[in-house]
Amino acid sequence: MPSKVNYATYIGAVLLAIIFLYPLYILFMITFVPTFYTFGQLYPPQLPMGFTLSNVYQSITQLNLIKPVFRSTIVAFIVGGLSLVLGIPAAYGLSKLGARVSNKIIVLLFLINMMPGIVVAIPISVDFLSLGLANIYGVALAQELVVLPLSVFIMLGGFRALPRDLENQARVDGASLGTTMLRVLIPLNRAPIIVAFLLSWMTSWDEFTYAVIISPTSSTFPVQLYNYVTRGVPYEASAISLIVTIPVIIIAAVLQKYLKSQYLTGGMTI
């Protein structure tokens, strides 16, 4: 019985691993294999028939995709940073408010979070235009809406788990609330804070709806990539796709052990 179960498990695991890796394999192939064997064939071979760096070279030199990647990086760091600037005080405040009040506020934040992106994006794009925010900074402000509730929730869990005594000791020793935050509470709570920052960063890196509606020109890389794909320069777009994917895959793999259920389910626990 046990060996039979293992056998089935292995087959299932290998099949699923192939399904999950295959699209990435294709991305690597159309990036590094000469276009003659990939885009030039009616039925392209599944195995790499050659190796070239010219696609990568062309996409870096000819397509103007470096700037969007740079802009995406700025936006992602603003979104991640704002999550902490707004989220840390909010999470700390909620941890002090008692479960009854704080849970109601968290539920409110998450219900609002279910608002469709396009419903929010279209009206605020009009307002942002008149406010001079129809650019990547406006995109960052809008994306913050998506990540803020989850960030607050993740960090709230951390603050709730900290022993009260530590904070009281610091206060008795004469530290102000700000000093206690910076010297005691934030360092002790760094794991949830890092997870909140990285999840916000990744969400922003991926986000398309707000980016394309609020800042259709000179926007982040997903919008630019969309423009290039629809205009039909796929082999050069593939190189940039790969370049922007590798760092995020590494973050996802590192985050994997921290990706606990309550983070992913937006704070709803059973």
Place this chain on the structure above:
Amino acid sequence: MSSRVNWKYFLLVVPTIIYVLALSIYPALSVVYQSFQTPSGHYTVSNYTALGYYGLQSALIDTLIVSIAALVLQLFLALFIAMIMMKPFKGSKAFSTIVVVPFGVATVVSAFVFSQIFSPVGGYANSFLVGFGLNPVNWAGTSVTQLGIVVFSDYWKNTPLVALILFSGLSGLSPSMFDAATVDGAGPMRRFLHITLPNMAPIMSIALLIRGVSEFNIFALPLVLIGYHPPLINTLVYEFYTTTSGTIYYSYAAATILLVIIMVYAMFVLWRGGAKNYAL
């Protein structure tokens, strides 16, 4: 705790609450309000009736089909993946890492890769079929195949998230329940049906709520993969929005319909899943 202390801590939360409310409630209200207006500022329902001529019904039905198909596929395979992740076997760590990888791939990138795989000319899916002596498929030919590739691409990107949610649910189940059932003579199938599924129902309803809301909002993936045709709700809204000549009011009306659907769906899942279970 005195109320004075409470207020001090509440003030720390106020910026976040104001931020979220200002950037969501206000735009949503203005969408609903303007969906009942003409460009000259009169009240009307013509924006809604006009949507009928622009294929709202089929966009709604297609969005429903894509959402339900994607949800069923993701839930089923994610449960399978989560159960494999539960088993201790050599390489299980590598398996968990591989399975989580698509979660990190940007939606537009995954849409681009799948557009290459399912390209009718020079696509890898067809070269696979031809390699096995089968006929190539014109993936862009019918709306069935087009919606199919959207569902499949969406499944690749989003199943990892569902699998991780279900995995943590499975890890919470007590092994002694399964042992007791085995002693009583229940086989793997009956253990799955009578122990795993009922105990997983609450966390599965959470996964359904989160993924379901995202499925109705599916946008970048169909836009890159199949463009505007056949339209889904979001691509329809976006098409009205980007087309000039006053169709922006149609986009408000279609967006309002989307908003209503999502609210009804969220209420339904919360109600069916038992609001008590969301023990925040």
